[in-house]
Amino acid sequence: MRLLRFTDTGECNLTDNLGDEEAIPPYAILSHTWGADTEEVTFEDLTNGNGKGKPGYQKIRFCGEQAAKDGLEYFWIDTCCIDKKNYAELSQAINSMFYWYRNATRCYVYLADVSSPPVGTNDDPPVDTNDEYNPRLWESDFRKSRWFTRASVEFFSRECKRLGDKSSLKQQIHEITGISESALYGEPLSQFSVYERMSWINLRQTKLEEDKAYSLLGIFGVYIPPRYNEGMTRAFERLQEEINKLEKCVQDLRLTDPRHDKTRIEDTKGGLLEDSYHWIVENSDFQRWCNDQESRLLWIKGDPGKGKTMLLCGIVNELKKLTTKKNILSFFFCQATDSRINSATAVLRGLLYLLVDQQPSLISHIRKKYDYAGKTLFEDTNAWVALSEIFTNILLDPNLNSTYLIVDALDECVTDLPKLLDFIAQNSSVSSRVKWIVSSRNWLSIEEALGAATQKVPLCLELNEKSISAAVGKYIKYKVGQLAQRKMYDNETRNAVQRHLASNADGTFLWVALVCQELADPKVRKWHTRDKLHTFPPGLNSLYARIINQIFSLDDADLCKRVLSLMSVVYRPVTLGELISLVEVPKDFPDDVESLAEIIRLCGSLLTLREGIVYFVHQSAKDFLFEKAFDKVFPSGIAKVNYTIFSKSLQVMSKTLRRDIYSLYALGYPIKQVKQPDPDPLAASRYLCIYWINHLCDWKPHSHASHRADLQDGGVVDNFIRGKYLYWLEALSLCKSMPEGIVLVEKLEALIQGREGACALIELVRDARRFIMSHKSAIQNNPLQAYASALIFSPTRSLIRGLFKSEEPDWITIKPTMQDKWSPCLSTLEGHSGSVNSVAFSPDSARLASGVSTVMYDSIRENDWYWDWTWTGIDM
Numbered sequence: 001m002r003l004l005r006f007t008d009t010g011e012c013n014l015t016d017n018l019g020d021e022e023a024i025p026p027y028a029i030l031s032h033t034w035g036a037d038t039e040e041v042t043f044e045d046l047t048n049g050n051g052k053g054k055p056g057y058q059k060i061r062f063c064g065e066q067a068a069k070d071g072l073e074y075f076w077i078d079t080c081c082i083d084k085k086n087y088a089e090l091s092q093a094i095n096s097m098f099y100w101y102r103n104a105t106r107c108y109v110y111l112a113d114v115s116s117p118p119v120g121t122n123d124d125p126p127v128d129t130n131d132e133y134n135p136r137l138w139e140s141d142f143r144k145s146r147w148f149t150r151a152s153v154e155f156f157s158r159e160c161k162r163l164g165d166k167s168s169l170k171q172q173i174h175e176i177t178g179i180s181e182s183a184l185y186g187e188p189l190s191q192f193s194v195y196e197r198m199s200w201i202n203l204r205q206t207k208l209e210e211d212k213a214y215s216l217l218g219i220f221g222v223y224i225p226p227r228y229n230e231g232m233t234r235a236f237e238r239l240q241e242e243i244n245k246l247e248k249c250v251q252d253l254r255l256t257d258p259r260h261d262k263t264r265i266e267d268t269k270g271g272l273l274e275d276s277y278h279w280i281v282e283n284s285d286f287q288r289w290c291n292d293q294e295s296r297l298l299w300i301k302g303d304p305g306k307g308k309t310m311l312l313c314g315i316v317n318e319l320k321k322l323t324t325k326k327n328i329l330s331f332f333f334c335q336a337t338d339s340r341i342n343s344a345t346a347v348l349r350g351l352l353y354l355l356v357d358q359q360p361s362l363i364s365h366i367r368k369k370y371d372y373a374g375k376t377l378f379e380d381t382n383a384w385v386a387l388s389e390i391f392t393n394i395l396l397d398p399n400l401n402s403t404y405l406i407v408d409a410l411d412e413c414v415t416d417l418p419k420l421l422d423f424i425a426q427n428s429s430v431s432s433r434v435k436w437i438v439s440s441r442n443w444l445s446i447e448e449a450l451g452a453a454t455q456k457v458p459l460c461l462e463l464n465e466k467s468i469s470a471a472v473g474k475y476i477k478y479k480v481g482q483l484a485q486r487k488m489y490d491n492e493t494r495n496a497v498q499r500h501l502a503s504n505a506d507g508t509f510l511w512v513a514l515v516c517q518e519l520a521d522p523k524v525r526k527w528h529t530r531d532k533l534h535t536f537p538p539g540l541n542s543l544y545a546r547i548i549n550q551i552f553s554l555d556d557a558d559l560c561k562r563v564l565s566l567m568s569v570v571y572r573p574v575t576l577g578e579l580i581s582l583v584e585v586p587k588d589f590p591d592d593v594e595s596l597a598e599i600i601r602l603c604g605s606l607l608t609l610r611e612g613i614v615y616f617v618h619q620s621a622k623d624f625l626f627e628k629a630f631d632k633v634f635p636s637g638i639a640k641v642n643y644t645i646f647s648k649s650l651q652v653m654s655k656t657l658r659r660d661i662y663s664l665y666a667l668g669y670p671i672k673q674v675k676q677p678d679p680d681p682l683a684a685s686r687y688l689c690i691y692w693i694n695h696l697c698d699w700k701p702h703s704h705a706s707h708r709a710d711l712q713d714g715g716v717v718d719n720f721i722r723g724k725y726l727y728w729l730e731a732l733s734l735c736k737s738m739p740e741g742i743v744l745v746e747k748l749e750a751l752i753q754g755r756e757g758a759c760a761l762i763e764l765v766r767d768a769r770r771f772i773m774s775h776k777s778a779i780q781n782n783p784l785q786a787y788a789s790a791l792i793f794s795p796t797r798s799l800i801r802g803l804f805k806s807e808e809p810d811w812i813t814i815k816p817t818m819q820d821k822w823s824p825c826l827s828t829l830e831g832h833s834g835s836v837n838s839v840a841f842s843p844d845s846a847r848l849a850s851g852v853s854t855v856m857y858d859s860i861r862e863n864d865w866y867w868d869w870t871w872t873g874i875d876m
Helices: 043-047 057-069 087-103 135-144 170-177 194-199 232-253 258-268 284-291 308-322 344-358 360-378 383-396 417-427 444-450 461-487 491-504 509-519 526-533 540-551 557-569 576-582 593-602 619-627 638-656 686-699 716-734 738-752 759-781 783-787 799-803
Strands: 004-006 012-014 027-032 074-076 106-110 154-156 162-165 297-301 327-333 402-408 434-440 456-460 607-610 613-616 838-841 847-858 864-875
Touching: 004 057, 012 043, 027 057, 027 087, 057 074, 057 106, 232 344, 232 360, 258 308, 258 327, 258 344, 258 607, 284 297, 284 456, 297 308, 297 444, 308 327, 308 402, 308 434, 327 344, 344 360, 344 383, 344 402, 344 417, 360 383, 383 417, 417 444, 456 461, 461 491, 461 509, 491 509, 491 526, 509 526, 509 540, 540 557, 540 619, 557 576, 557 593, 557 607, 557 619, 557 638, 576 593, 576 613, 576 638, 576 686, 593 607, 613 619, 638 686, 638 716, 686 716, 686 738, 716 738, 716 759, 716 783, 716 799, 738 759, 759 783, 759 799
Parallel strands: 027 074, 027 106, 106 154, 297 434, 297 456, 327 402, 402 434
Antiparallel strands: 004 012, 004 074, 154 162, 607 613, 838 847, 847 864
C-alpha cells in the first residue's frame, strides 16, 4: 500500500510500498467517481512529477487539505496510488481495497456532480464553513449522484463543502443504495445473507464490467485473481464459486457458536446483572492488562461458585463497548459436561470461528489446508496440530486487527488441557495486537503451565474479597428483590432473607443462587420463609449435601438417582426425549417427557432444563456427585451406568432405525437439502447413535464377566450390526456425524480383538470398518447411498453387502464387476492435481506423506515457469 502526502513545499509525493500494517500510519481515504482517463491523475503522473494540470488534481488537493484539517498527514486515492501496469500489485490492491477503506481513519466521499450553494440570498457573502448545508439546496443532486452507483462516510460537494456523514445521511443512503442501515452502522457483514450483499451492487456502474464483481471481494471476504476481458458473467461465476467454497469451509469449522453459548449460559443462570461484574472494570490488575502494552495475558482464577463465568460474560460485554471496526473480540466457554466443547481442539475451533466471522480475510490461513483436507482437517487425529499451526499463523499475520481472545473455564477443558495451556503460554506474547483473558479454578497444574507466559497478569478473586463481597451483596439485593415481589414478602421477611444470605454467602454467587431457587419453590410458603432460612448451611459443599439428602428422601428418589447418574456420565447435555430413552423408569411411570421434566425439577438445584435440554447447574454440582456422594449416586459403580446406556441404546435403535427414516425417497438426495421433519423420528436416538460405542468402551467389558455374551458371536452387538448397520450409517449421515462413525467402528474393532467366542463378530466388524471407510464420502453427502453405490461398489463377498443384499436397487440390472474381497488399500491419497512423485513413511510406519510436483504457469511472473510442490498425508 502506498500513501500520499504533501511536502512543506506543496508537492504531492508517494511513499514507498508499505507492506507491514504496523508501518502504515493513520490515513484518510477518498471515495469518488472516476472521470475520463485523460482527467484523472495517475501513478505515472505523480512519479514523473506531472498531473497538476489535470482536472482530477482538484480531488487530490481537497483530500490532502481535508486530511490535514482532521490531523492526518497521509491519504490514499485509488487513481494514483496503484501501479496498474504491475499485475501483481494491481491484483493485491483489488483484493485489499475493502480492508484499506475499512481501516482508514477517515473516509471522504467527493461528489463531483453535487453542488452546495451557500445558504442565503445572492447578495449574502459565501459561507466558509464545514457545517452541513441545508439539504433542500443539494439533496436532489445528492440522490442522483453517480457516486451512489458506489458506497460511505463523510460527504463533500464539488465546492469541498461538507454535506454530512453516513450517520446523519443514513436514511438517504439506505434509500438510494438499498444497503441495510445496520450494515452502515458496522454490523458484521457475515450477518447478512449472500443474496442481500449481492443486491448492494445492483445499481453500481463501473468503467470495466468485471470490476462490478471484483468490487465485492472484500464484502464477501474472498479472493479471485482479476482476469480483465473475461466478461462480467464469468467474473460473477468465479466469485460465486469462491463464495460457495468459503461458506462450506466456515460451516465445517463451526463446532458451536460461542455467542449462542454465552446467551445460553446467561439465561440458565438467571441473567447477567451488571452490578455483579462491573467492579472488574475498575480493578487495578484489569486496568494494567487493558492499558499496559507489555501485559498481554490476564489470568482470572478463583474457587468454584465465585462467578468466574458470569464475570467473563460481563467482560465480553465491556470489551464490546471498546471494540471498533479495527478490533476483534473472540471468546469461548469450556464446559466439562459437554464433550463437544470441552477439548483443546474445540477451543481453537470456536475462537477461529469468531475471528473469521469478524475479519473474513483470515479464512485464507484455514483455506490453505482445508482446500486439500476438507472437514477432516478439523476432526481427525491431527486436528490439534493443524489448528494450532493455523492459529499461530493468524496471530502473526500483519493484517490481523487488534484482537481480544477470551477462554473461560480452562479447568473444564477435559481433553488435551496441557496442550492448550502450553499454546496459550507460548502465544500470548507473540503479537502486540493480541491480548488474552483466561479463567480457571485455583489449580496448581494450570498455574505451573501458565508460568511460562512472560507477560501475564494474575487476578485472584480470593485476593479481591472486598470487591467480590460488594458484588455478591448487590446480587443478593437483586435476587431478594425478585423473591419479595414473587412471594409478596413484608419488609421484615425481606430484610431477614437479605441478612441471612449476606451472612452466609462467603462471597459465593452460586450459593446465593441455589438458596434463592429453593426459596422460590411454590411449596415454600412465605410465612415459613424465615424458618426455612436456617436449614441452609453455609458453604457450597454443605449445601449440596443437604440438597442430595432432600432428593433422596423423596418418593421418586430411585428415579432421581438414575437420572443424576446418567447425567453424570453422558458425553453432552441430552434432550428430554433422549433421556427418557436411556433411563430405566418404574412400570407405573408415564412414558412421556412432561413427567420426566417433573423429575428434573425435583433435582432442580443440581440440574436445569432449558429449551428441552438437561444441563448441570454448575460443574461443581457434578464434581460433588463424584467426590462426595459417589456411593449414593452410583451404588453399583459407574460401569453399570455405562452398560445401561449401551444396552438401552441398542434396544432403542433396533426398534426405531429403518431405511429412509426421513422419507427422502431419492437415492441421490443431498444432505445439504435435508430438513429435519417434525416430529423428528431420530429425536430420541441422536445421542444413542453417536455415543453407544463410547459407553460400551467405558463399561470396560474385559473386566466384567457379566453380560459376556453381548460381545460374542450371536450377541446383541452382533445382531445389531447384522440387522441395522446400514440404517445406523444412514442415521449418522442425517445427524451429520459420519466422521464420528468411522472412529466408533475403529474403537469397536479394537475392543473385540482376541475376544473369546467372537471370531465371527470380529470378521463382521472388520468388514463393517472397511465398508464405512470406503463409502464414507458417498453416505455423508447423500444418506441413501448407503443402499445404492455403497452396496454395489463393495466386494461381492463383503459380509455387509451380503447381509443387506435385499437393499440393493432392483432396477440396476447390470452391476459393475467387483473383486471378491476388500483390497489391501486402506485409504486413498487425495488433494493432488498431478502424479505422485515422492512418498515417505514416518519412522514408526504409522503415517505416510506424498508429494506431487506440477509445472504451473503464473501470469504474474510473465512467462516464468516454476515448480509448485504440494503435499498430502494419511494415518496408516
